[in-house]
Amino acid sequence: MTLWFETALLPGGWARDVRIVLSGARIGAIETGVAAQPGDSRHGVALSGLPDLHSHAFQRAMAGLAEAPGGAGRDDFWSWRETMYRLVGRLTPEDVLSVAAMAYCEMLEAGFTRVGEFHYLHHDADGQPYAEPARMAAAVASASAETGIALTLLPVFYAHAGFGGAAPSEAQRRFVSDLDGFARLREGCATALAGLDGAVLGTAPHSLRAVTPGELSALLALAPDGPVHIHVAEQVPEVEACLAWSGARPVRWLLDHAPVCDRWCLVHATHVEPDEVAGIVASGAVVGLCPITEANLGDGLFPAAALLDAGGKFGVGSDSNVRIDAAEELRLLEYGQRLLHRKRTVLARDDRSTGRTLFDHALAGGAQALGASPAGIAIGASADIVALAADGEGVSGDALLDRWIFARGGIESVWRGGREVVRGGRHVSRDAIAARYRRTLARLVSQ
Numbered sequence: 001m002t003l004w005f006e007t008a009l010l011p012g013g014w015a016r017d018v019r020i021v022l023s024g025a026r027i028g029a030i031e032t033g034v035a036a037q038p039g040d041s042r043h044g045v046a047l048s049g050l051p052d053l054h055s056h057a058f059q060r061a062m063a064g065l066a067e068a069p070g071g072a073g074r075d076d077f078w079s080w081r082e083t084m085y086r087l088v089g090r091l092t093p094e095d096v097l098s099v100a101a102m103a104y105c106e107m108l109e110a111g112f113t114r115v116g117e118f119h120y121l122h123h124d125a126d127g128q129p130y131a132e133p134a135r136m137a138a139a140v141a142s143a144s145a146e147t148g149i150a151l152t153l154l155p156v157f158y159a160h161a162g163f164g165g166a167a168p169s170e171a172q173r174r175f176v177s178d179l180d181g182f183a184r185l186r187e188g189c190a191t192a193l194a195g196l197d198g199a200v201l202g203t204a205p206h207s208l209r210a211v212t213p214g215e216l217s218a219l220l221a222l223a224p225d226g227p228v229h230i231h232v233a234e235q236v237p238e239v240e241a242c243l244a245w246s247g248a249r250p251v252r253w254l255l256d257h258a259p260v261c262d263r264w265c266l267v268h269a270t271h272v273e274p275d276e277v278a279g280i281v282a283s284g285a286v287v288g289l290c291p292i293t294e295a296n297l298g299d300g301l302f303p304a305a306a307l308l309d310a311g312g313k314f315g316v317g318s319d320s321n322v323r324i325d326a327a328e329e330l331r332l333l334e335y336g337q338r339l340l341h342r343k344r345t346v347l348a349r350d351d352r353s354t355g356r357t358l359f360d361h362a363l364a365g366g367a368q369a370l371g372a373s374p375a376g377i378a379i380g381a382s383a384d385i386v387a388l389a390a391d392g393e394g395v396s397g398d399a400l401l402d403r404w405i406f407a408r409g410g411i412e413s414v415w416r417g418g419r420e421v422v423r424g425g426r427h428v429s430r431d432a433i434a435a436r437y438r439r440t441l442a443r444l445v446s447q
């Protein structure tokens, strides 16, 4: 199978008249400045697929269902979490497969070709481990296999309701494990990933709220390599509670007490001081930004311009999956910074446009965070390629990315692991996946 593009963004920059020869799941050869050959599949603009570095796939089922003010008092992250916990109580492994497949189908249609699934819904409705401890993770792996998206599975260790080892709440019963139980769960996850093309297994201490320092050390000993992801400093009350517990802010505490390095992804890191930004950059860790969800939950704005000025790395994630759109995550990231600084093109760097800078960071940072480096359209790399829909308006180079992200670009086709999974803007299995999802949602909402 050979693809031919009028133009393609390769690791070295834009090239014209590009032939990409697929060799199974990988890119076998790339030629530039050549005409299409008979039999080539011809397209307009080729980009690498982007990593979605932070997803809770099951939350797709509550998208749009938590936008009415709930009861008395303030509606914020914590009241949203109560709605999420009610949904969690009802989900079966079959539901998780159905909802995750819908989310992954939409990710592929939106230009994401690998997902980092931060997976914490482990046990049955009573909080008991399934006979097969990783039953829920296996449902996530099945959704990846059904849709074709590459999976970095991040099984979450969750043990406490607050800093200092507070006992977990009843609503958290489906998440919590002790260290022995988590070790069994992680073994089950490795089994669930066997045979899944390009799958990566990582580890995720949920947050400093949910994991004690001793447990954090034990988790890292259990997983001596692979990605490490943690939610950190998403909310001001979380920062205040961490200060009360330890005298340090959450990111500062992590940098001082954990071996944070380039295996790590600090998810959100919204509320950070300049010394914490400098510490993240020095560690080599990636910051995992989820602009749509962070806006939806009223988290706050991460100082992304300061991170780039210091030479730091970020990727983007769809987190709650309230909307799934790679271009929109990048657009909202830049717009948040524009509103904050009251300037334009805040995140453009070097001689690259804003869209190009955002895209390059999301690709490299996301791939690092998901254990899938190097990324990009290169010989030997996984054939994860997005073809933008042609707009016929004659722009070229970085302006193509700016049009896709800031204006009205669409996606025509997506190849994941060499297989065309999106054609004409639609996932090839969309109809069946969407029909099953509608049945699942109707049942969940009626319960």
Ligand code: ZN
Residues within 6 Å of the ligand: 054, 056, 118, 231, 267, 319
């Ligand atoms: Zn999250």
